[in-house]
Each structure stands twice: as C-alpha cells, then as structure tokens.
Amino acid sequence: MTRGDLARPRGGLAVAGLVILLLGGCASQKPAEPLNLQNLLAPQQVAPIDPGSIELLERAIAADRLLDARRLLDRLRVSAAAESPRLRLAQAELDLASGIIKPAHDRFAFLVDEPSVAPRALQGVGITRLLLGERALGKETLERAVKADPTLARAWNALGYAHDSEQSFSAATE
Numbered sequence: 001m002t003r004g005d006l007a008r009p010r011g012g013l014a015v016a017g018l019v020i021l022l023l024g025g026c027a028s029q030k031p032a033e034p035l036n037l038q039n040l041l042a043p044q045q046v047a048p049i050d051p052g053s054i055e056l057l058e059r060a061i062a063a064d065r066l067l068d069a070r071r072l073l074d075r076l077r078v079s080a081a082a083e084s085p086r087l088r089l090a091q092a093e094l095d096l097a098s099g100i101i102k103p104a105h106d107r108f109a110f111l112v113d114e115p116s117v118a119p120r121a122l123q124g125v126g127i128t129r130l131l132l133g134e135r136a137l138g139k140e141t142l143e144r145a146v147k148a149d150p151t152l153a154r155a156w157n158a159l160g161y162a163h164d165s166e167q168s169f170s171a172a173t174e
Contacts, residue, residue: 073091
C-alpha cells in the first residue's frame with residue numbers, strides 16, 4: 001500500500017448510493033397537506049381522561065409526591081382533554097402544594113362556577129386567599145366551600161386557622 005492509497009477516501013460510492021436512495025425515498029412520499037387556517041382550526045380528536053389517572057394524580061399531590069404529580073400531569077395534558085375541570089383543578093392543587101400561590105389562586109378562581117368541582121375550587125380560593133394575607137375574603141370563601149360540601153376537611157382546617165389567628169378560639173374549636 002502506498003501513501004496515496006491511505007489518503008484516498010474509501011466508500012465514496014457507497015455514500016453516494018445511500019444519498020440517492022434517501023433522496024428517492026423523500027421524493028416518493030406523499031406531499032404534506034398545505035397549512036391553512038381551515039386545517040389549523042379543525043377540531044382535534046382528543047382521548048377522554050381516564051378517571052383512574054386523575055385519582056392517581058390527586059393521590060400523588062395529597063402524598064406530597066409533587067415531582068411524580070407534575071410528570072403525570074404533563075403526560076395527561078398531552079394525551080387527554082386538557083380542558084377537563086378535574087384536570088385543571090389538579091393543576092391548581094399542584095401549584096398550591098408547590099407553593100405557587102398566586103397562580104394557584106387564579107386557577108381555582110377560574111373553576112368556582114364549574115359545578116363538578118366548585119366546592120373544591122372554593123376551598124382552594126379560600127386557602128390561597130388566607131396565604132395571600134386576605135383573611136376576611138379567605139374566611140368568607142371557605143365558609144361558602146363548607147356550606148357547599150361539609151366534607152371538605154382542608155376547608156374546615158383552614159377556617160379553624162383563620163379563626164385562631166383572629167383569637168376567636170371558640171369559633172376555631174368549632
């Protein structure tokens with residue numbers, strides 16, 4: 001072998017053949033549908049949310065497994081109807097549990113008129129208002145929440161905290 005043989009590239013024909021095959025494959029594919037307003041506004045087919053997945057998400061938030069909850073929420077948003085009230089409520093709960101108070105408040109407030117999640121949304125609004133220093137509004141909202149659903153333990157606890165912070169100890173005990 002001479003020095004010239006070492007400097008000469010090998011396989012040039014193979015590379016050229018591969019490029020030709022790739023270009024031929026691209027040319028034979030069907031052209032993409034042109035992008036226009038009608039195509040962009042067409043309704044998308046979205047899979048319904050599996051209630052078991054949302055329950056798993058809610059349990060992860062309740063168990064303070066926030067990283068797991070965030071990952072599951074991201075997957076659910078991609079694969080399911082992200083406009084589900086229950087999924088939006090879970091996002092608000094995750095924000096609250098993560099200490100992102102103002103966005104959590106705004107998400108909860110957006111859901112208070114949604115019948116399927118209204119009491120829990122009111123609970124979230126009340127808790128976030130307390131955390132934002134709006135004690136009177138928080139207390140009022142929490143009272144509305146427990147009136148709508150007397151089983152909301154977090155709302156009752158937050159009401160007790162609000163009364164206790166005002167030194168209304170008998171009301172806090174109730």
